Every structure is written in C-alpha cells, then in structure tokens.
Amino acid sequence: MLADKFGPARKIELTSINDSRGMLVVGEVETHVPFTINRFFIVAGVPAGVSRGIHAHKKCHQFLVCVRGSVIARIDNGKSSKEMLLSNPNFGLYMPPMTWGTQYSYSNDAVLLVFASHAYDQEDYIHDYDEFLNQLGAQF
Amino acid sequence: MLADKFGPARKIELTSINDSRGMLVVGEVETHVPFTINRFFIVAGVPAGVSRGIHAHKKCHQFLVCVRGSVIARIDNGKSSKEMLLSNPNFGLYMPPMTWGTQYSYSNDAVLLVFASHAYDQEDYIHDYDEFLNQLGAQF
Numbered sequence: 001m002l003a004d005k006f007g008p009a010r011k012i013e014l015t016s017i018n019d020s021r022g023m024l025v026v027g028e029v030e031t032h033v034p035f036t037i038n039r040f041f042i043v044a045g046v047p048a049g050v051s052r053g054i055h056a057h058k059k060c061h062q063f064l065v066c067v068r069g070s071v072i073a074r075i076d077n078g079k080s081s082k083e084m085l086l087s088n089p090n091f092g093l094y095m096p097p098m099t100w101g102t103q104y105s106y107s108n109d110a111v112l113l114v115f116a117s118h119a120y121d122q123e124d125y126i127h128d129y130d131e132f133l134n135q136l137g138a139q140f
Numbered sequence: 141m142l143a144d145k146f147g148p149a150r151k152i153e154l155t156s157i158n159d160s161r162g163m164l165v166v167g168e169v170e171t172h173v174p175f176t177i178n179r180f181f182i183v184a185g186v187p188a189g190v191s192r193g194i195h196a197h198k199k200c201h202q203f204l205v206c207v208r209g210s211v212i213a214r215i216d217n218g219k220s221s222k223e224m225l226l227s228n229p230n231f232g233l234y235m236p237p238m239t240w241g242t243q244y245s246y247s248n249d250a251v252l253l254v255f256a257s258h259a260y261d262q263e264d265y266i267h268d269y270d271e272f273l274n275q276l277g278a279q280f
Contacts, residue, residue: 021190022187050162106162
C-alpha cells in the first residue's frame with residue numbers, strides 16, 4: 001500500500017538557516033520529500049478569487065512549499081478535509097496520491113513551489129469529485 | 141566524463157503556461173534538469189551588497205531558478221567566466237560540477253531556488269579559488 005509506505009498527508013518541517021546573509025531553507029529527498037522528484041511547478045501571479053488544483057492524482061505524490069507570500073491549501077481524502085495556511089518556506093505539505101487538493105487565497109506576491117513524483121500524464125488526473133469518491137470507494 | 145554526459149553550464153528554458161489563473165512554470169527531470177534531484181535550497185531575504193555561493197562543488201550538479209525578483213549569477217570554469225541576470229522563472233541555469241559560482245545583486249524580493257544532485261557533504265565543497273584552479277589543473 002503506497003499510503004502506508006509514504007505516510008499520510010502532513011506538513012513536514014524543512015531545515016532553515018538564517019544569518020546576516022539572508023535565509024536559506026534546505027530540503028532533501030527522503031529526509032524531507034518522501035518520494036523521488038521527477039517534476040516541479042512554480043505557480044505565481046494568481047489573481048484574487050482564483051482557486052487552482054481542484055483535482056486528485058491516481059499515482060502522483062506532491063509536495064507543496066509556499067516560497068513567498070501565502071496561500072491556503074485544502075486537502076481532502078474523501079473522508080475528511082483540512083485547510084492549511086502555507087505562509088512559510090520552512091514547511092512543505094506532502095500530499096499522497098488520491099488526495100483531492102485545492103489551493104486558493106493566494107496573496108498578491110505568492111509563489112508556490114510544487115514537487116511531483118511523476119512526469120505529466122493526463123490519465124493520472126481526476127478532475128471530477130464524484131469520480132474521485134468512486135475510485136476511493138474501490139480502494140476503501 | 142561527467143561534463144560530456146551532462147553538457148556545459150547553460151541556461152535551460154522551462155515550460156511556461158500563462159492564462160487568466162496566473163503563471164505556471166513546469167520543469168521535468170531529464171527534459172530540463174539534467175540530473176537526479178536529491179536536494180533543494182530556497183534562498184531569500186539576501187541583503188543588498190551580499191554575495192552568496194563563492195564556491196565550487198567537486199561532484200554536485202546544480203540548477204538555479206530565480207522564482208521571484210532577480211539575481212546575478214556568475215559562473216567560472218577556471219578558463220572563462222560569465223555573468224547572467226536571472227530574472228525570470230522560465231529559465232534555469234545548469235551548473236556542472238567544478239564550476240565556481242557566485243550569486244549577487246539579489247533584488248529585495250528575490251527568491252532563488254536551487255536543485256542539487258547530491259545530499260549535503262562538506263567534503264564536496266571547494267571554498268578556496270586557488271584550490272579550485274589546482275584541482276581543475278589536475279583535470280585539464
């Protein structure tokens with residue numbers, strides 16, 4: 001079971017080193033990011049009122065870091081949902097496969113960095129929430 | 141020869157998708173980042189006049205993306221050097237091992253994302269420029 005190996009959706013603290021030269025945040029694969037990184041996104045310039053995400057992945061793991069500004073991430077595993085304010089690059093949000101994810105309330109200056117475990121595959125996306133629940137039903 | 145397999149230091153264009161929901165930049169390992177990502181850094185809040193980097197790695201490959209604001213990256217392979225303004229998240233700067241790298245003139249809002257091929261290893265860093273040239277001499 002993937003979910004057992006990688007664990008549940010959770011915030012993971014990164015290593016942070018602040019000194020007179022500025023802020024340095026460091027994350028390592030395995031230590032912080034629980035999967036092999038095969039793709040990354042940078043999301044910025046999202047207008048007020050716009051939500052992004054609004055889908056689940058069948059196989060793809062994701063790891064979200066808000067590197068500037070703030071954004072609210074909502075995660076939903078079909079049984080319960082949770083909203084988290086991401087406003088600090090010191091933390092990453094790990095989202096296992098079959099997590100319905102939505103990001104909204106981007107601040108004007110928000111920059112969201114997302115790591116993904118898989119290359120792009122249209123077939124891996126579930127864009128319909130009822131279909132998401134159906135597929136989870138098959139897993140429960 | 142590592143340098144032959146991964147190619148020289150260069151800017152690599154990422155995939156960019158801009159629409160009414162904002163800007164999305166996507167990079168994939170192999171397609172854009174020529175090495176396995178084992179570590180990442182986020183550098184921000186660097187005061188005016190401060191330079192960072194100022195070292196080379198013996199084995200570690202790096203890939204720099206300025207995700208917000210701007211920074212100047214100077215790369216030096218011991219034979220020639222080049223300065224590049226990084227001011228657009230659409231581009232990454234690939235730095236092979238044995239590249240002397242310095243980043244400076246960070247804008248107030250600059251956020252520099254760095255991918256690295258290796259976990260942290262103090263022994264992989266060369267902090268003395270003459271030692272860097274000596275080690276290159278052994279390679280030329």
